[in-house]
Amino acid sequence: MKNELNLIMSNNLRIDEEKYKSILQYIKLNITEKYEFPQEIVHVGGVTIATLGNFSASTGKPKSKKTFNVSAIVASALSGKEVLKYKAELPPCKNRILYIDTEQSKCHCHKVLERILTLAGLPTDQENDRIQFFVLREYTPEQRRDIISWALHEEQNIGLVIIDGIRDLIHDINSPSESLNIINELMRWSSYYELHIHTVLHLNKGDDNTRGHVGTELNNKAETVLQVSKNMENGKISEVRAMHIRDKEFVPFAFMIGEDSLPHLVEDYQFKINKRDRVTSFVDMSEELHRTALEVTFSECNEFNGYQTLLDALKKGYDSIGYSRGRNTLVNLCKFLMEHKAIVKAGRTYSYNNSFHL
Structure with a gap:
C-alpha cells in the first residue's frame, strides 16, 4: 500500500474510488492503535x-x-x-x-x-x-x-x-x-x-x-x-x-x-546577547538564556551554602548574558527559578537542576 501511495504522489495520478478507499485505510488514524514515537x-x-x-x-x-x-x-x-x-x-x-x-x-x-x-x-x-x-x-x-x-x-x-x-x-x-x-x-x-x-x-x-x-x-x-x-x-x-x-x-x-x-x-564559553535581543524581565526570557546563565552561575560550584552566596553567583551568571540587575530583582529571579525547579533548596544548600522546564 505504501508503494502504491508513493507512486500516486510522485506521478500525480488520478485516484479512482477503489484506490481512494485503500489509501484511506493507510492514512486513517485510529485511537485504538498504538503508534511508536520516531527514533x-x-x-x-x-x-x-x-x-x-x-x-x-x-x-x-x-x-x-x-x-x-x-x-x-x-x-x-x-x-x-x-x-x-x-x-x-x-x-x-x-x-x-x-x-x-x-x-x-x-x-x-x-x-x-x-x-x-x-x-x-x-x-x-x-x-x-x-x-x-x-x-x-x-x-x-x-x-x-x-x-x-x-x-x-x-x-x-x-x-x-x-x-x-x-x-x-x-x-x-x-x-x-x-x-x-x-x-x-x-x-x-x-x-x-x-x-x-x-x-x-x-x-x-x-x-x-x-x-x-x-x-x-x-x-x-x-x-x-x-x-x-x-x-x-x-x-x-x-x-x-x-x-x-x-x-x-x-x-x-x-x-x-x-x-x-x-x-x-571552546570550553567554558560565555555567551553574550545583542542589545536588540535583551529582555526587560526574566519572565520573558527564553529557557535557552536561563540555562546559559545558570551554567555560568554553577560553573565553579555545584551547590551554594547560604542565600546571599547564591544571589552573588546568580548576579555573575546573569551578568554574563547581559541581564544585569540589582538585589531586589535577583531575589524575585531566585524565587522564579525555585518555583520552576531550576534551583532546588535542601536546608541551607542550593543546587542546580538542569532538567527543569519553564
Whole structure:
C-alpha cells in the first residue's frame, strides 16, 4: 500500500474510488492503535535535535562554519562518539549516511569527507561503505532532485541524509510554489524512507532570518533549525544555538578551527546577547538564556551554602548574558527559578537542576 501511495504522489495520478478507499485505510488514524514515537538519533547535551522520519537544518551567514558544524554531526553518526556537543546513534538497520553537496567542487568536497572521517577516528586511506558522498555542483535543480530521489530509492540502510545546499534544489528561492514543493519533498523523503534529512541554508546578510520563502517554509516545518554564527568580538569562534526546536532548547555551545583544520569545542564559553535581543524581565526570557546563565552561575560550584552566596553567583551568571540587575530583582529571579525547579533548596544548600522546564 505504501508503494502504491508513493507512486500516486510522485506521478500525480488520478485516484479512482477503489484506490481512494485503500489509501484511506493507510492514512486513517485510529485511537485504538498504538503508534511508536520516531527514533531519536542525534542529541545535544541530552536534548533531541533529530529523529527518523523528520528533517532539520543548519543556517548561518557565509563563512560562519556551517559545513564544519554539519561535519561534526556526521562524524558522530559514523563513530557513535560525541563530537563537539553532538551525540548521534543510528540504528543497525539504518547506519549508512548519504551526503549531498550542491555547491563545492570535488576537491573541496574531498576535504569535507576527509575531515568527517578524521573527526570520527576512521582511516582516510580507504573507502568507507557507511558514507556515500555525491557532488552535484554541475547539475540543474531538477537533475539534482532526481539524483537524490534515485539515490534514496537505490541505496540501502540509509539513516541520515545531508543536503548541503537546499537552495540549489530550486530555481527561485522566493517562489512560494517551488519552496513549498521542495519542503514537501523533504517531508515525503524522510517519512517514506524512514530516515532523517539535515539540510543547509544561508541566512540573510542584513538580518538573522533564513533566506527567501524556502527559509520561511523550513522554519515552519523543520524539526530543528540550528543557527551557526560568528562571535562578534572573535571571528575565529562560531556559536551554535537552536533557532527553532520542537524539543526543549539545549545549552548553546561554541567551537573554533584548530591548527589541524578541525573544529574544536571552546570550553567554558560565555555567551553574550545583542542589545536588540535583551529582555526587560526574566519572565520573558527564553529557557535557552536561563540555562546559559545558570551554567555560568554553577560553573565553579555545584551547590551554594547560604542565600546571599547564591544571589552573588546568580548576579555573575546573569551578568554574563547581559541581564544585569540589582538585589531586589535577583531575589524575585531566585524565587522564579525555585518555583520552576531550576534551583532546588535542601536546608541551607542550593543546587542546580538542569532538567527543569519553564
